[in-house]
Amino acid sequence: MSTLLLHHHSYLEHLTPLGHPERPDRIRAIDRILENERFQPLAREQAPLGTMEDIARAHPMTYVDALHNMAPEEGLVRLDTDTTMSPGTWEAALRAVGGACLAVDEVVEKKVSNAFSASRPPGHHAERTRAMGFCFFNNAAIAARHAQAVHGLDRVAIVDFDVHHGNGTQDIFWNDPSVMYCSTHQMPLYPGSGAANETGEADNIVNVPLAAGDDGAVFQEAVETAILPRLEDFAPDLIVISAGFDAHARDPLGALNLVEADFAWATRALMDVANRTADGRVVSVLEGGYDLEGLARSVAAHVMTLMTG
Numbered sequence: 517m518s519t520l521l522l523h524h525h526s527y528l529e530h531l532t533p534l535g536h537p538e539r540p541d542r543i544r545a546i547d548r549i550l551e552n553e554r555f556q557p558l559a560r561e562q563a564p565l566g567t568m569e570d571i572a573r574a575h576p577m578t579y580v581d582a583l584h585n586m587a588p589e590e591g592l593v594r595l596d597t598d599t600t601m602s603p604g605t606w607e608a609a610l611r612a613v614g615g616a617c618l619a620v621d622e623v624v625e626k627k628v629s630n631a632f633s634a635s636r637p638p639g640h641h642a643e644r645t646r647a648m649g650f651c652f653f654n655n656a657a658i659a660a661r662h663a664q665a666v667h668g669l670d671r672v673a674i675v676d677f678d679v680h681h682g683n684g685t686q687d688i689f690w691n692d693p694s695v696m697y698c699s700t701h702q703m704p705l706y707p708g709s710g711a712a713n714e715t716g717e718a719d720n721i722v723n724v725p726l727a728a729g730d731d732g733a734v735f736q737e738a739v740e741t742a743i744l745p746r747l748e749d750f751a752p753d754l755i756v757i758s759a760g761f762d763a764h765a766r767d768p769l770g771a772l773n774l775v776e777a778d779f780a781w782a783t784r785a786l787m788d789v790a791n792r793t794a795d796g797r798v799v800s801v802l803e804g805g806y807d808l809e810g811l812a813r814s815v816a817a818h819v820m821t822l823m824t825g
């Protein structure tokens with residue numbers, strides 16, 4: 517079976533102010549590297565529009581409607597200091613949700629072995645009722661709840677190696693013992709949450725903060741000692757990866773020193789857990805990554821690893 521790549525041209529139409537790091541060129545850089553012939557075996561599909569039913573599993577409709585009403589017909593609307601909507605944002609955000617959910621469908625139905633959704637806007641900072649940090653809908657959270665509601669999976673783990681803490685994912689699952697959220701992230705750094713003592717009401721949150729300057733050896737040690745054993749114990753039926761690549765050494769927003777091989781290693785380690793507990797089911801959704809070269813090379817390493825099955 518192949519690895520599924522979800523993409524859509526609308527991801528280029530979510531515009532941000534000049535100089536903003538979360539920009540359409542991120543998707544162009546990923547598209548360009550995945551055109552290489554070594555990625556020819558990928559199954560490629562267009563991301564569909566996410567449904568309100570899917571979104572409502574993570575965000576109240578009052579929030580969704582308010583967001584929709586803020587979408588501009590022209591120009592940019594600023595929701596906070598770094599989160600803006602353009603006329604193309606609404607469709608891109610819906611398709612980022614739809615891509616993540618279709619990825620779950622095809623993986624669970626065994627049409628593909630695993631999947632990567634190369635979407636923007638990202639999602640892990642989006643809380644139940646708040647867009648922030650370039651994020652509007654929490655794609656990984658919605659995908660996890662979709663897997664439970666539509667496919668009847670019991671336990672889902674979301675593993676997040678973005679350099680920033682996924683405060684939104686933590687917020688959504690804080691008191692949900694059926695979803696484990698594990699995150700490595702630089703601390704202190706935006707958004708400020710993610711201390712090791714933030715463990716959730718059901719002890720289902722595993723935060724592993726790293727310090728500025730930490731490299732791949734520290735990262736791998738942290739994942740091996742603090743995350744993989746918890747995942748094994750939890751025995752998820754599906755692993756969703758919040759795949760942010762801004763912990764790369766080249767990234768302008770973070771100060772960790774990971775390289776492509778570290779992302780490949782983490783991908784393999786999570787696939788190994790999934791092979792033991794989740795019948796191999798892994799769905800990965802793009803979060804951050806703002807140095808175009810570091811992002812493209814890291815995505816390539818991540819996807820190449822997924823393709824090894």
Ligand SMILES: [Zn+2]
Nearest residue numbers: 678680762804
């Ligand atoms: Zn990030």
